[in-house]
Amino acid sequence: MxxxxxxxxxxxxxxxxxxxxxxxxxxxxxxxxxxxxxxEADAFKSALGMLSEGSILEKTRLHIVKTNGTEFRVKSLLIEEE
Amino acid sequence: MCETCGCGKPGEFVIYDPNHTHNHDSDYTHEHDHGHTHDHPHEHNHSHKKIIDLDIDILSQNNMTAGLNRRFFEGRKVLCFNLVSSPGSGKTTVLEKTISQLISSRKIYVIEGDQQTLIDANRIEKAGAPAIQINTGSGCHLDAKMIDAALKKMDIEAGSVLFIENVGNLVCPAMFDLGEHKRVLIASVTEGEDKPLKYPKIFETSHLCIINKSDLLPYVDFRTEEFMKNARLINHQMEFITVSAKTGEGLNLWFNWILSQI
Incomplete structure (x- = not known):
């Protein structure tokens, strides 16, 4: 949840x-x-998969890096500029 | 506006529609001589990839706001309790009884968190305390930003007590510091004594556990000692008070605990 x-x-x-x-x-x-x-990384992956439908992240590749801390950080975006 | 990073203020962008044309009548024409021809059309159909480094720690943003809430409470000498539990444990009933008992000696405020409806806020208002209801929609917990927003709508008197009744859920509320001084977990005897083992995070982060619905003990297979033993495996400093919000049994211990925190 x-x-x-x-x-x-x-x-x-x-x-x-x-x-x-x-x-x-x-x-x-x-x-x-x-x-x-x-x-839970897998639960987050599923949640993002469901919620991103119709959003900017719909076809985006999700790259999860596991760390040893307490953070949940949006590290970077790879965008395409026209 | 984006609530997380504060970007995207209204009016900061312009929409260009390439299909929109302007036709104007005019009495004159523009003719230009060109010294060159365009006989080699070419397309720009290649794109450039770019990495945007963000480094936004979503959870730490909550902690930062919780810290600001805590400072606000300390500045006004407001004592804040975050009540967490599973749905149906009796949080609102405990709060109603608490308000009735303490309202004569202390100003009490309540922030209610539920996915939908104003039912709990109405109950609290009837009990005599000003209440603000936060409906989280699909959200499963209150976060510090919601509390900050609610505080801006409440003119909390100095020296008062604020209860935050979190969304009924034993998982997510454990992750979100709201800026409270003490977190109070309300469990009920109908939930089973294995809950501390199944949902350790919320037991780990709570200071007091109220075991409610003691009037039902003769009818359910709940061993209070076993429940407390399991909870202490997770959090050996946890305090316990067994009550029945319905009959009033044990509630004096809870009221005294609150007063001891002031």
Missing amino acids: HEFSLATEVIKIAECEAEKHKTLSVSEITIEVGNFSGV
């Missing part, structure tokens, strides 16, 4: 950045998930 809220936040961040950079396409998003963050 908690992963759905995080996925919603991630989509909002990606949409803001896409608008700022005037792009309609995000090829890849990199997320760092700490082992002690309480976030």
